[in-house]
Amino acid sequence: MIKLCIVDDHAMVRSGLKMLLNEKEHITVIGEASEGDEAIKLALLLKPDVVLMDLSMPHGKDGLTATKELKQLLPSVAVLILTMHDDDEYLFQGIHAGASGYILKSAPHEELLTAIRTVAEGNAYLYPTATKKLMSEYLERSAAGDNGRALDMLSDREKEVVSLVAKGYSNKEVAEQLVISIKTVESHKANVMDKLGLKTRPDLVRYAMKKGLLNFE
Incomplete structure (x- = not known):
């Protein structure tokens, strides 16, 4: 059973995700938070396997900062970023912060479930076009001799x-x-x-x- 926490500043989004995920036999939602600091406290208390993390939470600590701090405190917890931002910079910063996966809110439900299972097993998950972006970025930096320092x-x-x-x-x-x-x-x-x-x-x-x-x- 995958124990999961949902972090999103919209109550309706959290409610919808919770309803969807709790219907699955292998997933149980054990907590939810509306911003980063609350998410960190919740994770320290409940020790989830996966934290589903939004990036933009204007009324508290943002998802990137929370991900970085959470991974420092609980390295074994997998953070899966679930966001509307199909943006290279957010993608790269999310991975740099320690996220195990990155998926868009527009993704089909089955893709989200696959992503959750993948990161819970200790593997990385990126939505299809993100893999291409990362490969292109890697090749560009390698060609420039930057060693990732773009x-x-x-x-x-x-x-x-x-x-x-x-x-x-x-x-x-x-x-x-x-x-x-x-x-x-x-x-x-x-x-x-x-x-x-x-x-x-x-x-x-x-x-x-x-x-x-x-x-x-």
Whole structure:
């Protein structure tokens, strides 16, 4: 029996999914949450096999952040992202956050059931076109010699922060230049380091030099 928690900010979506899944002999819905922090607390309490996670939850912690934190706390729990976003960036970030699978809300019910069974067995599941996207991305990065550190993973604001940090500006000076808070600068830096798999400031500077970000405006 697969023990499952549903995380979605829409009560009607949770209710519909719960009704659908509880009809299946091999699945039981043991809990539901409307945002990320609630989902993490629920998972720690109930220890589900699979967490069905929405990405966009505007009234609390988002699905990507919750997935990353949940996987750090409970590595054995499989997170299956169920979202309306058929978007490369969400897909890549979801996998990077530790999700075992990614499926669209528009998918047929049978595909959702297959995805749940697949991740519960410890395997990965991606909807068909997502596999093609990942392969294309991998081949592009390999050809560029990036080892997965693609510049297009960064937003323009993140590139601005990287450029200024690499030029030697302090967090305070970066904040003043971009008219944002120091906390926001620190958050952007942390996100960049995480996305690119970098550990130290010198690593960040070397990356900026390699990618021409010292001249980024």
